[in-house]
Amino acid sequence: MLSLLSRPAAEPGATRRRLPVELWALIFTSVHDLPSLSSCAKVSRVLYEAAMPSLYGTVVVRELNTLNGEMPPKSPFIAINAHPHLRMYVRTVIHEAFPTPRFRDRTPPVNGTQWTAQLPMLPNLTSYRFAPSLPLDMTTISLFSALVDVLLECHSLVDVTWQCSIDETTLPIVLRLTQVRNLTINYLQRSANLKWLDHLEGTYRLEELHILVKLWLL
Secondary structure, eight states: OTTOOSOOOOOTTOOSOOOOHHHHHHHHTTOOOHHHHHHHHTTOHHHHHHHHHHHHSEEEEEETTTTSOSOOTTOHHHHHHHSGGGGGGOOEEEEEEOOOHHHHTSOOOTTOOGGGGGGGGOTTOOEEEEEESSTTSBOOHHHHHHHHHHHTTOTTOOEEEEEEEEOTTTHHHHTTOTTOSEEEEEEEEGGGTTTHHHHHTTTOOGGGOEEEEOOEEO
């Protein structure tokens, strides 16, 4: 994807009888091999426009040294920053965090992960997933607060998944996302079991909120 530096020029002598870009885009939704999609996008302007929603519809950011506040290497946002028109295609961001031993015991910066400040620039972002490699480790309150502050500025966001441990201190922070209709908590500690309804009262319209707890932690 990072090699797509510019839109391809219109093909010379192109025939008028060709598949519309909407049909190509529908076809590409069934293609899950990103290198193949990238190759197709370089063929012509029509295929470029058709392939972009599938290439950038779901963006995965892998932080090898998570919590250091820097842009991860090979991040899709490097290409997105270079070509801002790509922002309109992003609908899902998967935030994978892989702490190395030298970062595992470090308190993250107060501003959290700096690259996430770009999330509000994605006008069609509807889904965000935080997926650390050690989901049962406690994530610091400062990181949660920083992430939620950014997500509150994503006005099209409706679906958030936390694949990490949530306790009674981080639960109120997570529930600040009042614009979210679908909230998934994969690991909810028992200490937060009896408190989440108290935080919801007077804040949410329950008919628009779904909380799925996949595992209760004792």
